[in-house]
Amino acid sequence: MSNTIHDMGGMHGFGPVESEANExxxxxxxxxxxxxxxxxxxxxxLWSIDGGRASLETLPPVTYLQxxxxxxxxxxxEKRVVAHGLVGADELAAGHSLHAxxxxxxxxxxxxxxxxxxxxNYQRPSAAPAKFKPGDRVRTVNISPTTHTRLPRYAxxxxxxxxxxxxxxxYPDTAALDVHNENPQWLYTVVFTGKELWGxxxxxxxxxxxxxxxxxxxxx
Amino acid sequence: MPSHDPSGHGHDHDHDHDHxxxxxxxxRVRALETILTEKGYVDPAALDAIVESYETSIGPKNxxxxxxxxxxxxxxxAALLKDATEAANALGHVSPxxxxxxxxxxxxxxxxxxxxxxxxxYPWEVLGLPPVWYKSAPYRSRAVxxxxxxxxxxxxxxxxxxxxxxxxxxxxxxFLVLPMRPPGTDNWSExxxxxxxxxDCMIGTxxxxx
Numbered sequence: 001m002s003n004t005i006h007d008m009g010g011m012h013g014f015g016p017v018e019s020e021a022n023e024x025x026x027x028x029x030x031x032x033x034x035x036x037x038x039x040x041x042x043x044x045x046l047w048s049i050d051g052g053r054a055s056l057e058t059l060p061p062v063t064y065l066q067x068x069x070x071x072x073x074x075x076x077x078e079k080r081v082v083a084h085g086l087v088g089a090d091e092l093a094a095g096h097s098l099h100a101x102x103x104x105x106x107x108x109x110x111x112x113x114x115x116x117x118x119x120x121n122y123q124r125p126s127a128a129p130a131k132f133k134p135g136d137r138v139r140t141v142n143i144s145p146t147t148h149t150r151l152p153r154y155a156x157x158x159x160x161x162x163x164x165x166x167x168x169x170x171y172p173d174t175a176a177l178d179v180h181n182e183n184p185q186w187l188y189t190v191v192f193t194g195k196e197l198w199g200x201x202x203x204x205x206x207x208x209x210x211x212x213x214x215x216x217x218x219x220x
Numbered sequence: 221m222p223s224h225d226p227s228g229h230g231h232d233h234d235h236d237h238d239h240x241x242x243x244x245x246x247x248r249v250r251a252l253e254t255i256l257t258e259k260g261y262v263d264p265a266a267l268d269a270i271v272e273s274y275e276t277s278i279g280p281k282n283x284x285x286x287x288x289x290x291x292x293x294x295x296x297x298a299a300l301l302k303d304a305t306e307a308a309n310a311l312g313h314v315s316p317x318x319x320x321x322x323x324x325x326x327x328x329x330x331x332x333x334x335x336x337x338x339x340x341x342y343p344w345e346v347l348g349l350p351p352v353w354y355k356s357a358p359y360r361s362r363a364v365x366x367x368x369x370x371x372x373x374x375x376x377x378x379x380x381x382x383x384x385x386x387x388x389x390x391x392x393x394x395f396l397v398l399p400m401r402p403p404g405t406d407n408w409s410e411x412x413x414x415x416x417x418x419x420d421c422m423i424g425t426x427x428x429x430x
């Protein structure tokens with residue numbers, strides 16, 4: 001969903017950033033298993049990276065805030081495997097499989113791992129030329145979809161400048177709902193002044209950019 | 221946020237903690253892996269290989285090599301700023317870099333800071349797994365509105381007139397900060413330079429400190 005707790009930019013009250021010296025890759029072994037299961041199930045190709053994100057964003061806000069990063073990943077993964085019919089709620093309760101598996105589209109093997117550690121490429125051929133070019137003034141749309149979007153609340157209905165065109169990419173807003181609905185869109189880096197985003201009291205030395213898909217932008 | 225004791229997190233408990241030293245989350249993760257394995261959806265050997273890669277080979281040393289090379293080789297620096305994906309792969313990495321890696325250069329006028337306010341997007345191939353603080357609410361909320369306050373949490377203070385450019389990673393583009401080479405390192409080797417390029421330098425919450 002769109003206006004949910006994951007969209008944190010500009011919120012107050014979360015306190016200082018606390019860095020941990022010599023932080024290990026994983027604090028506990030189960031965290032590594034969650035990351036690996038996330039990768040391996042993603043390899044099956046049943047959901048998009050944005051479908052994965054959406055399953056975390058739709059966690060209840062209190063759960064989201066109280067859970068650690070890998071706990072959130074785990075809760076989202078549980079939701080996805082159930083929603084896609086891979087695992088039954090009764091199996092989660094039992095702790096082992098109770099039903100025959102539907103055939104897996106493909107299963108990640110150890111030999112595939114080095115190759116699949118490189119992130120996917122989200123660039124796609126374009127159906128139309130880009131509407132904007134660097135230097136163009138644009139205004140972001142004012143939207144509140146109840147489904148996934150990558151336009152943060154703090155950057156909606158704001159005027160900015162196109163700084164760069166990043167190519168034509170899979171559109172998260174549709175791919176989150178259906179892995180096959182990639183609906184490629186031009187992607188731009190759009191930069192805003194602190195004042196435009198936060199008002200007259202903003203730090204005058206800051207500029208913030210987002211990566212904005214073309215449907216998020218209107219000519220200004 | 222530490223995750224060692226999730227037992228207070230509100231979901232139902234149907235087992236007795238007195239009889240097990242495993243936490244609720246450990247049991248649930250183990251159960252899911254068992255089910256997915258039994259059904260043939262995941263291969264435990266592949267899971268082992270993924271975990272091992274992050275524990276041993278994928279980390280910020282990869283990014284530090286790019287920065288150190290850019291500091292000593294103007295042609296490489298130009299290539300890195302033009303197309304960081306291509307430059308990184310030309311250098312030959314432990315893990316190949318996928319498309320859309322973008323290097324952003326700190327200058328005396330501008331300091332760059334990278335965040336993902338919506339989740340935790342991060343250039344894993346060159347920096348490894350993101351630290352807990354990068355994924356935390358304090359960082360994600362404040363980086364875009366109070367970057368100087370965030371930098372102060374890291375002990376970093378920039379001149380008042382320095383422009384701070386925050387890059388919110390809202391798509392599949394990934395950002396790597398190219399810090400300024402510190403003075404007094406003129407005769408340093410590439411390897412010695414790489415040692416002062418910390419993970420935080422390449423996110424923008426740190427500065428190289430010879």
